[in-house]
Amino acid sequence: MSRATTTARSAWRRIVDTPLINALAAPHGIGRYLEVINPMWSLDNTRIPARITSITRETDDSVSIELSPNGEWTHFQAGQFIQVHVEIDGRQHNRCYSLSRSAYTRKPRITVKDHHDGFISHYLNTQLKVGDRIAISLAQGDFVLPAQIPTALLFIAGGSGITPIMAMIDTLLEHQHSGVITLLYYSRDCNSCIFRERLEELALQHLNFSLLMVYSRNDSQAKHALQGHFNQQHLLKALSLNPALVEQTRSLTIPLSYVCGPEQLINAVQSEYELLGLKDKLHSERFKAATAVHLHGEAGGDIAFNQSQSMVTNDGRSLLEQAEDAGLSPQSGCRMGICHTCSCLKTSGSVRNISTGEISHGEEHIRLCISQPLGDVSLSL
Numbered sequence: 001m002s003r004a005t006t007t008a009r010s011a012w013r014r015i016v017d018t019p020l021i022n023a024l025a026a027p028h029g030i031g032r033y034l035e036v037i038n039p040m041w042s043l044d045n046t047r048i049p050a051r052i053t054s055i056t057r058e059t060d061d062s063v064s065i066e067l068s069p070n071g072e073w074t075h076f077q078a079g080q081f082i083q084v085h086v087e088i089d090g091r092q093h094n095r096c097y098s099l100s101r102s103a104y105t106r107k108p109r110i111t112v113k114d115h116h117d118g119f120i121s122h123y124l125n126t127q128l129k130v131g132d133r134i135a136i137s138l139a140q141g142d143f144v145l146p147a148q149i150p151t152a153l154l155f156i157a158g159g160s161g162i163t164p165i166m167a168m169i170d171t172l173l174e175h176q177h178s179g180v181i182t183l184l185y186y187s188r189d190c191n192s193c194i195f196r197e198r199l200e201e202l203a204l205q206h207l208n209f210s211l212l213m214v215y216s217r218n219d220s221q222a223k224h225a226l227q228g229h230f231n232q233q234h235l236l237k238a239l240s241l242n243p244a245l246v247e248q249t250r251s252l253t254i255p256l257s258y259v260c261g262p263e264q265l266i267n268a269v270q271s272e273y274e275l276l277g278l279k280d281k282l283h284s285e286r287f288k289a290a291t292a293v294h295l296h297g298e299a300g301g302d303i304a305f306n307q308s309q310s311m312v313t314n315d316g317r318s319l320l321e322q323a324e325d326a327g328l329s330p331q332s333g334c335r336m337g338i339c340h341t342c343s344c345l346k347t348s349g350s351v352r353n354i355s356t357g358e359i360s361h362g363e364e365h366i367r368l369c370i371s372q373p374l375g376d377v378s379l380s381l
Ligand code: FES
Pocket: 331, 332, 333, 334, 335, 336, 337, 338, 339, 340, 341, 342, 343, 367, 368, 369, 370
C-alpha cells in the first residue's frame, strides 16, 4: 500500500472511528454500517474483507487462492497464518491457513488441501470462485524466520505442511539470501506433491537451495526422490546435497531447522533432534492438533456448560469437540492451539493439554481445542 493511501486511510479512520460515532452506531459499531454500504469497507482488522483474485489448482486435491484484501491488511512475516472466515449456507465458519508465498508479495495467498473430513477445506477447493469475497484476519503466529538469518537453514515439510515453508523459502530467495537453504520434503507421491514444479525450478535457479523429495509410495516417475518416512539417513542425505554442509554433516552439525507437517512427521523429527541433543535448533508447527491420548478410565465425569445451563458426560475428546457435539457454538479458528480464538474460562476441574501433555487444575483460561477434560469440568460457556 502506498504512503498516500495509508495516510488517507488513517485520516478517514480518525473521522469515522470515534467513540461518539461508535456510540451512535451501537450496538454494532460504525464498521457494520460501512460494510452494508460497501462490503469491502471495514474497520475490523480481525475480519478484513478480501476479494478472490485467482485460484490455481496445485494438485488434484489442493488449490492456491490469491486474495486482494482492503487497506486494513498490512504486511505479514513468512511462516505466519491467517484466519479465514467464510459464510456457507448462511452460517459463518472460520479456519486458519498459512500464507504460502513470499512476504514481499502485494497480494497474500493461501494454499488449501482438501482434507476428507474438512468441511471448509472442501468448500474452498470446490466451491469458491474468482470474484467471491471472504474475510481474513491479520497475519498471526510465531513460526517465522529469525531477525538475523543464519548462514544455513534446514526445512522439513510433510504434505500441506509445505505452505508456510514455501513462503519462507520464497522470501529468502527473493531477497537474494546467499546462505545455504535445504528442503527435505515428504509427500505421498509425485502427483500429490504441492509446489513440486516451483521447487524444482527454484533448485535449478539457485545454487544455494537444495531439495530432497521423499515419497511414501513407490512412484516410477520419481527419479531422484527417496522413499519411506523420516529417518536420520534422510536428514544426512539432504544436508550432504550442499557441498558447504558436507563437513558439518559428517560431524552432525545440523543447522537451524523448521518442520511443519502431520503429527507423525513432527514427532519423528522432534525425537531425532532430542536424541542428537539439538532440540533447541528445531522450530515446529503442526497443521492439525495433536490427537487426544486415550485415557484408560481416566476421562469420566461430566462437563458443565454454565452459561448455557447444559451438561454432557465426558467422553475424553477435546472440550471444543464435546461442546460442539452438545449443540453449542464456541468460537474457534485453527483448532490446534495457536490462534487462541477458542479461549474460555474453566471455573473448575482438571484438563490435559493435548499438545504438551501438561495437566492443570482449577480456575483458568484454557483453549478448548487442545484441552482434554479429566473428570468433572465446568466451563463458562
Ligand atoms: S481454535 Fe485456535 S487455539 Fe483453539
